[in-house]
Structures are given as C-alpha cells and as structure tokens.
Amino acid sequence: MAATVDPTSTQLEKRATPPVQMFYCGVCTYPPEYCEFGNSLSKCKEWLQAQHPDLYEKYYSDVALKAKLGTISQEAQSRLEEETIKKEAKADAKADAARKKKLASQVIIKRIERNKRKFVTSIRGLEAFGVDLKKAAKLFAQRFATGGSVTKNAAGIDEIVVQGDVSQEIYDMIAEANEDGKGGKKGLDILKGVLIDNIELVEEKRKKDTEQ
Amino acid sequence: MRTSPSHASQAFFTDRTQRWQVLLQHRGMFKKFQPSTDIVGQTPVKSSVQRGIRSTLLSSWKIDTETLEEIWPKKESIVHVKCRDHLSIYALHGEPLFFQGHDGPYLPTVRLLHKYPFILPHVRIDRGAIRFLLAGAHMMCPGLTSAGGWLPPADAALPAGTAVAFDAEGKEFAVGVGITKLGTEEMRAVNKGIAVESVTYVGDDLWALQKL
Numbered sequence: 001m002a003a004t005v006d007p008t009s010t011q012l013e014k015r016a017t018p019p020v021q022m023f024y025c026g027v028c029t030y031p032p033e034y035c036e037f038g039n040s041l042s043k044c045k046e047w048l049q050a051q052h053p054d055l056y057e058k059y060y061s062d063v064a065l066k067a068k069l070g071t072i073s074q075e076a077q078s079r080l081e082e083e084t085i086k087k088e089a090k091a092d093a094k095a096d097a098a099r100k101k102k103l104a105s106q107v108i109i110k111r112i113e114r115n116k117r118k119f120v121t122s123i124r125g126l127e128a129f130g131v132d133l134k135k136a137a138k139l140f141a142q143r144f145a146t147g148g149s150v151t152k153n154a155a156g157i158d159e160i161v162v163q164g165d166v167s168q169e170i171y172d173m174i175a176e177a178n179e180d181g182k183g184g185k186k187g188l189d190i191l192k193g194v195l196i197d198n199i200e201l202v203e204e205k206r207k208k209d210t211e212q
Numbered sequence: 213m214r215t216s217p218s219h220a221s222q223a224f225f226t227d228r229t230q231r232w233q234v235l236l237q238h239r240g241m242f243k244k245f246q247p248s249t250d251i252v253g254q255t256p257v258k259s260s261v262q263r264g265i266r267s268t269l270l271s272s273w274k275i276d277t278e279t280l281e282e283i284w285p286k287k288e289s290i291v292h293v294k295c296r297d298h299l300s301i302y303a304l305h306g307e308p309l310f311f312q313g314h315d316g317p318y319l320p321t322v323r324l325l326h327k328y329p330f331i332l333p334h335v336r337i338d339r340g341a342i343r344f345l346l347a348g349a350h351m352m353c354p355g356l357t358s359a360g361g362w363l364p365p366a367d368a369a370l371p372a373g374t375a376v377a378f379d380a381e382g383k384e385f386a387v388g389v390g391i392t393k394l395g396t397e398e399m400r401a402v403n404k405g406i407a408v409e410s411v412t413y414v415g416d417d418l419w420a421l422q423k424l
Contacts, residue, residue, distance in 0.1 A: 016278035019327035022385075030414050031326070031385045037346050038415065076340055083343075 026051065032059055039091035041084055102128060107174075107199045111167045119165035124153070126160065129194045133158055136190050140170065167201055174199060243348045245295070245417035247424075252294045254424070257302070262290060265302070269310075269318055272375075273331040283328065284309065293424055306424045313411075317375045317391070322414055323422075325377055325386050332389065333370055335396070335408065336362035336379040345378060345388055345413055353399045353407040369396045376408060388413030 024031055027047045028038040032055060035044035049056040105128035112120050123140075127133055133150045137160045141148030146163040153159050162170070175196050177188035257265070269280060284290065284304055293301040293308070301311040302318075310320045320331060337351055338360025345351060356363055360381035364370060372395050378388040390408040399407045412418045 016282045017276075017328065017330070019282070020329060022323070022326045028415075029419070033383050033385065034342075034346070034380075034387065034414055037343050080343065 023052075023055070035059075036084065039084075039087040041088060103195070103198075105129070105198065107194060108202060109167045109170055109199060110202045110204055111165055112204045121162045121165060121167045121170060122153075122159050123162070123170060124157065124159040126191075126194065127158065131191060131194065133160055136160060137162070139188075139190055140166070140173075143173070144169065171199060171201060242412050242416040242418040245421075247417075247421055250296045251424075252296065254291050254293050254303075257290050257292045259289070265290075265318070272317055273320070274333070275328070275331045279328065283324065291424075301418075301424070303424045308418065308421060308424060311412075311418070319375050319389050319391075319411055322386065322388060322412055322419055325389060329377065329386060332375055332377040333364060333368075334362075334377045334379050334386070335364070335370075335390075335392075336360070336381060337387075339381040342380045342383075342387065345380075345410055346415055348410065348413070348416065350393075350406045350410055351378070351390060351408040353394070353403045353405060356407050357400055357403050363396045363399060366397060371395050372398070378408070378410070378413070 022031070025035050025038075025044050025048065027044045028035055028040050030038050030044075032044070032048055035041055035048075038044065045056070045060060048059070105125055107123065107125040107129070110122045110124070112122060114120055123136075126136060137148045137150045139148075140160065140162045144162060144164060144166050146166075148160065148162040150158050151161050173188060174191050174194050177191035178194055178196055266280065266284075269275065270277065273280075288304055290309070291303045291306075293303055295301060298314040299311065300313075301308050303309060308321050309324055310318050312318050320328075325332065335356055337345060337355045338358045340360070341351060341355035344355075355361055362379070370376065370392055372392050374392045376390055376392055377386040378390055379385075380387045388410050389412050390410045392408050393406050394402065
C-alpha cells in the first residue's frame with residue numbers, strides 16, 4: 001500500500017517547489033550574512049556564536065572573511081569596517097536615549113468627575129511604552145463592560161477614556177500584566193512593558209462654574 | 213474615491229513605466245513608512261479581484277500554479293492593506309506577501325523572495341554597493357556592470373521597467389527588490405546613472421512590518 005501512496009506524494013512535491021527555509025538573525029532580523037551591514041554587528045556576532053556556532057563558523061571564520069572580500073579593495077573594506085563601528089555606536093546611543101526617555105515617561109490615570117457620582121477614567125501616556133492604544137481601549141471596555149475609546153485631548157495627544165471610575169482596577173490590570181515571573185494573565189499582554197513605578201493616579205474634580 | 217488629483221495628472225504620462233517611476237520617486241518607497249499613520253485601512257479582497265490578481269501573478273512572476281498555491285492557497289482570502297499614495301500591500305493571515313504601487317507591477321516582499329528566490333529575474337550588485345542599497349539608494353550602473361556585479365546575458369536581456377531581485381556579491385540571499393530603469397543591455401552601454409530603482413530592501417520599513 002505504501003508504494004502506491006508514495007509516488008503521489010513525491011509527485012506533488014515535484015510540482016510545488018518548496019520554500020527555502022530562511023534563517024534570520026535574532027538581533028537585527030537580517031539574514032545573518034547581512035549583519036555586517038546592520039548597526040549591531042558585534043551583538044549579532046555574539047548571538048550567532050552562542051546560538052548557532054556552525055553558522056558562525058560559516059560566516060565569520062577566517063576563510064569566509066577572506067572570501068567575502070571578493071572584488072572590493074582592502075582599503076574600501078577597512079573603510080567599511082570603520083563605518084560599521086561608527087554606525088554601531090550611533091545606534092547604541094540612540095537606543096540608550098530611547099530607553100532613558102521610556103524611563104522618564106509617565107502614565108497618568110485620571111479620574112474625572114462628570115456628574116456628582118459619575119466618573120470617567122482617562123489614561124494617558126501608554127503609547128510611550130509601546131502599547132497599542134486602540135487595542136488597550138478595547139480591552140478595558142470589554143473588561144469593565146463599559147464604553148472605552150481612544151480620543152484626542154485638548155493638547156491633541158491620544159488618550160484612552162473609559163466610562164466609570166475604574167482607575168484602581170486599571171492600575172491593577174497593568175500591574176498584573178507586568179508582574180515578574182508570571183507571563184502575565186491571558187489577554188493582558190497588550191499592556192506589557194509599562195513600568196509600574198511610572199504610573200500616577202490623579203483625580204480631577206469638576207469645577208462648579210463649568211457645570212452645564 | 214478614485215478621482216484623486218493624481219488621477220488627473222496621469223494624462224501626462226502616456227507611458228506606463230514612466231508614470232510608475234514618477235510615483236516611485238514621489239512616495240519614496242518604504243523608506244519612511246509608518247504603519248500607524250500610513251495605513252489607511254484593511255479590506256478583504258473580492259474573490260473576482262483575487263482571481264485577477266492570481267492570473268496576473270502567474271503571468272508576471274516566474275512561478276507555476278502549484279507553487280503559488282503553496283504561497284497563497286486558493287481557499288484563503290487575502291487582505292488588501294491600503295496605504296498612503298495608492299500603495300497597496302496584500303497580506304495573507306496578516307503577513308505581507310506582495311505589494312503594488314498605484315497600478316504598477318506586483319512585487320513580492322523580500323521575505324517572500326527569500327523563500328521563493330526564482331519568482332523574479334535576478335541582477336547582482338557588487339559588494340561596495342550593498343551598503344548604499346541598504347540605505348535606500350537606487351542602484352547605479354557601475355554597481356551592476358563591475359566585476360562583482362552581474363547582469364543577465366545579452367540573450368536574456370531585460371527591458372526597462374522590469375521587476376528584479378537584487379542579489380549581492382558573495383551573498384547567498386537576495387537583498388532587495390527593484391524596478392529596472394534601463395534595459396540591461398543599455399546599462400552595459402551607458403554605464404552611468406541610475407540603472408535599477410530600489411523599491412524595498414532588507415531592513416526597510418516593509419521588512420520591519422512582519423505582522424499587520
């Protein structure tokens with residue numbers, strides 16, 4: 001029986017060309033042979049050596065390096081290397097600045113009184129931590145069974161507005177999503193990456209004269 | 213919807229490739245592409261339109277029905293991701309497969325090209341040109357005609373306006389996708405100026421867009 005099954009399967013394979021199995025660098029996402037043109041070569045090298053020593057040998061052994069030179073002149077090659085180092089330093093500095101900015105940015109959860117006993121909660125600054133605001137708004141709306149939307153505030157910055165006083169709950173949700181050790185509860189991974197220490201809970205009372 | 217100002221200007225460009233090239237320059241490809249602001253909307257593609265795309269792909273790419281079936285099974289419906297400047301990305305299960313600028317040719321993403329390298333004709337750039345390509349530059353003639361580069365032989369010459377894959381000297385995988393601006397024979401003869409306009413390459417914003 002197996003003999004009759006086999007030919008059909010090989011025939012199928014013959015007709016549809018299988019895709020090339022690609023392997024990409026885990027640091028810069030380039031194919032490893034192009035890491036040298038990225039801006040994290042030393043990190044890429046380290047990663048490849050640790051994870052896939054055989055490939056490291058293929059791309060960075062002395063023989064490979066010599067073959068790689070190809071038709072380019074020695075001088076141009078050294079210039080290229082110099083540039084790579086420079087680029088790397090630049091990228092590092094950039095990443096560092098981004099990290100610092102992230103550390104400095106605040107998430108503000110504000111409880112706004114609308115009408116004596118009715119509140120809305122606005123959450124500002126989540127986008128600095130790479131949170132998808134639309135998805136997060138949907139998550140909050142679903143979780144609390146209320147309205148939740150992304151709106152532009154007076155300054156033109158997007159913020160999430162959730163109906164009802166849910167500031168403490170939202171704080172807890174974010175905390176839960178970023179707890180160490182646990183992978184975060186199901187569905188909360190949207191909120192990952194936020195620094196809990198940077199969350200501020202504030203309250204805004206409605207002024208009497210602006211009452212409608 | 214289809215009566216945008218650029219539509220009126222089409223009358224100036226009687227030649228299809230010419231128009232396409234102007235558009236290319238205009239939109240700057242995927243060099244500064246921000247998914248959050250540049251994507252207008254996602255819509256499933258009508259099955260009749262899908263049939264049209266399928267037959268266009270089969271005639272314009274060097275691909276057989278079975279392989280295309282593997283990439284894009286008949287039963288699966290692709291999603292049309294509309295972006296600014298009439299740029300369309302087509303995605304299957306959120307993974308971009310190919311794209312089209314205005315009504316130019318369908319071009320595969322570099323990731324798809326890596327899996328199926330044979331779907332486009334190849335040209336090779338020399339080692340010195342790689343870093344320029346990865347910075348988004350168009351490819352000049354000398355980079356292709358020099359010792360490290362490679363152009364198809366005279367009997368397989370490509371006309372201007374053909375979609376090509378960029379290989380790189382000493383590298384295994386393609387590094388980008390471009391559209392020829394000169395015929396390959398012309399490149400040899402002139403050996404000056406832009407030969408192939410790069411459209412997408414490893415490490416650009418389309419490359420970074422792994423999931424839509």
